[in-house]
Amino acid sequence: MRNLKAVDTDAEYGAVPGTVHVQVTFTSPSGDRRSGCVEETTATARVRLPEPLGGRKLVVDNRTVFTADGAKPPALRMCGELGCHPPATGCTPASYDQALLAAGAPMHTYRDAEHCDGRWLVLDFSWRTGPACGSDDGGSACSSRLGDRWFFRAAPSGWKPVFESAAGGCGAVRRQVPRFPVALCAELAPLSAALHPSHPPAPASPTAGAGSAPAATAR
Template identity: 55%
Template sequence: MSRARSMIAVVLLSVGVLLLGACGTLRAGTGGAGTGVRGAPAASESPRWQTFAPFRVTAARLAADHRTLSVDAEVPGNGKKCARDVKAVVTDASDRTVWVQVTFSALTGGPARNDCRKTMTATARVRLPSPLGHRELATDTHTVFTADGADPPDLRLCGELGCHPAPTGCTAASYEQAVMALDVPTHTSRGEEHCDGKWLVFSVSSRMGPACAPGEGPGCGASIGARWFFRAQTSGWTPIARTTKGGCGDVHRLEPEFPTALCTGLSPLRQPD
C-alpha cells in the first residue's frame, strides 16, 4: 500500500494525473501542436489552480428520489489546500447508460506541499436528468455502477465482465466467468468448450517452466492442464469434477447425470515430462 501511495504522490507532483482539456481528457504534458493543452508548468512558475480527474472513483449512492447522485472520489491530500471544487457533471445519457464526469482543482507549479502527498476521499453531488432505473452509471472508462442487485442507497460496482455478465449459457462471457470460479493462475488459457446450456466442460492450461518462447530451450512453452466439468446454477457455472483423463469416467463417478454426448469423445490431456 505504501508503494502505491508513493506512486500516487509522484504522479501528483509531476502533474501526471489526467488533465481535462477542451479536446477531451489528456495526460498533462502530452498536448501536441493544435491541442491547446500545454505541458506541466516548471517548478519556477507561480502556483495556479488547474482541473484534473480524480485518481479513482470509489463509490456511488442514489438518494430516495433515484436522481440525486453522490459520488466518492480519491483526490490528493489534506483538505482544500490540496484539492478543491470537487464536482460531478452529467455529460451524456442514453437508454442504457448515464455518463458522469468527476473533476477537482489542484495547485500546480511552485514548491510541493508535503501534506498533499497523501490522498483523501471527497464527495461530489449531482442531480440526474431522470431516475437512473436499470441504466448503468459510467464515471470513467473502467468504473461503472448499477442499481441492479445493489443495497440501497449504494450502487453496485460492476466487475471486469460488466454489470450483468451471463451467469450461464453457451457464451464466451459465461465461460470466462466459469474460469474465474476455478483455483487457477490468472493467466490461464481456456481450451475447446462443450456445452448444452445446463452442462459444460472445457480444459484449461497454465504456463510453467522458464519464461521463453516454445522451442527456444528445454521446457520452453511447457504448460500444465486439466479438464473441468460444470453444472449450471442460478449463481453461475459450478465446477463439479476435474481430471486429465479422457472420456466420461471421472465425471460420471461424481455426477452420473453429466451428458455422455459432451464427454465421450474427449481425449486424455498430455502432461509435461
C-alpha cells in the same frame, strides 16, 4: 477512525465517459497495534454529485463498481468480477471465461477445448510456466505448460464447478456426478502427464462407470 470523507474526483482528475469516480479516505491508527485500535466498525460518508448519476456507473476507489441497473432506487447494485452485466450462462466464449474464473484458473490461461450442451460443460485449459517469452521459438522455456480439466453445471449465477479430473472418458466424473451427460464425456481423452503431472491419467473409459481413473477431486 477519523476524517472520513467521500469526494467526487472527476473534476480534479478528469471524467471518464459513462462513469463517476468517488474516493473514500479516512485516518486510523489501526496499523499500530499498541494504539488499542483493533476493532472493526462501519461508517457512512456522504457525497453530493454535481448532477444525477443517471445511467452512469459509480466507481469507488478505482476498483468497486456500482450500477443502478437492476436495483431499486435509490439503491445501487454492486458489480462483480465479470462486470455489471455478466454474460448469460451458455456455450459462448464469454461464458467460458466466467467458468475459468469460477474454477480459479491461473491468469493468462488458454482454453484448449470445450464440450458444452448449455446445461453441462467440460473445459480443458492450460497455462504457461517458466520465464516470460516473446514468442514460441520451440525452446522448452517458452513451451513449458501445465493444464487441467474441469466439469461444470449451469446455475442462475453462471457455471458452477462440480468436478476436476485428468482422466479420459466418463468413469471418474459420473462416479461423482451421476447426472453428467455421457455425450459430453465419452470421447474425452486423458490429459497428458506432461500437462497434469500430479495425476497421471488412466486409459479412457468410453462408458459410464467403466475403467479406472486417477485421483480426482470433487468440488
